[in-house]
Amino acid sequence: MQVGDLVRLCMISYPQYDGKLGILIGRASVDEAWIVGTTAWMVVIDGMLHPYVIRTNDMVVISESR
Numbered sequence: 001m002q003v004g005d006l007v008r009l010c011m012i013s014y015p016q017y018d019g020k021l022g023i024l025i026g027r028a029s030v031d032e033a034w035i036v037g038t039t040a041w042m043v044v045i046d047g048m049l050h051p052y053v054i055r056t057n058d059m060v061v062i063s064e065s066r
Contacts, residue, residue, distance in 0.1 A: 001056060003027075004065025007043065010058040020045055021062060028053035 001007070005024045009017045022043040040053035 001039070001041065001059070001061055002065060005061050006063040006065075007059040008062050009043075009045075009054065010060075013058045014054075017045055022050070022054075022059075025049070 001024060003024055003026055007022050007024060009020075009022060011018050022045040024041050025044055026042045028040040028042055039056045041056065041059070043050045043054050043059075
């Protein structure tokens with residue numbers, strides 16, 4: 001995953017975003033226990049920045065940026 005990729009979020013973890021796509025705008029720097037071992041991202045969905053970072057495990061890349 002890289003900045004600019006188009007992603008779909010996990011429907012189980014984020015049911016409110018079912019059918020919507022997001023754009024990765026940057027990697028988050030977090031050291032919370034739940035995020036250790038994976039990368040977290042800042043994601044824009046419906047033109048708004050999601051208020052929390054989203055783990056790589058909770059997203060699927062739909063289209064890669066060039």
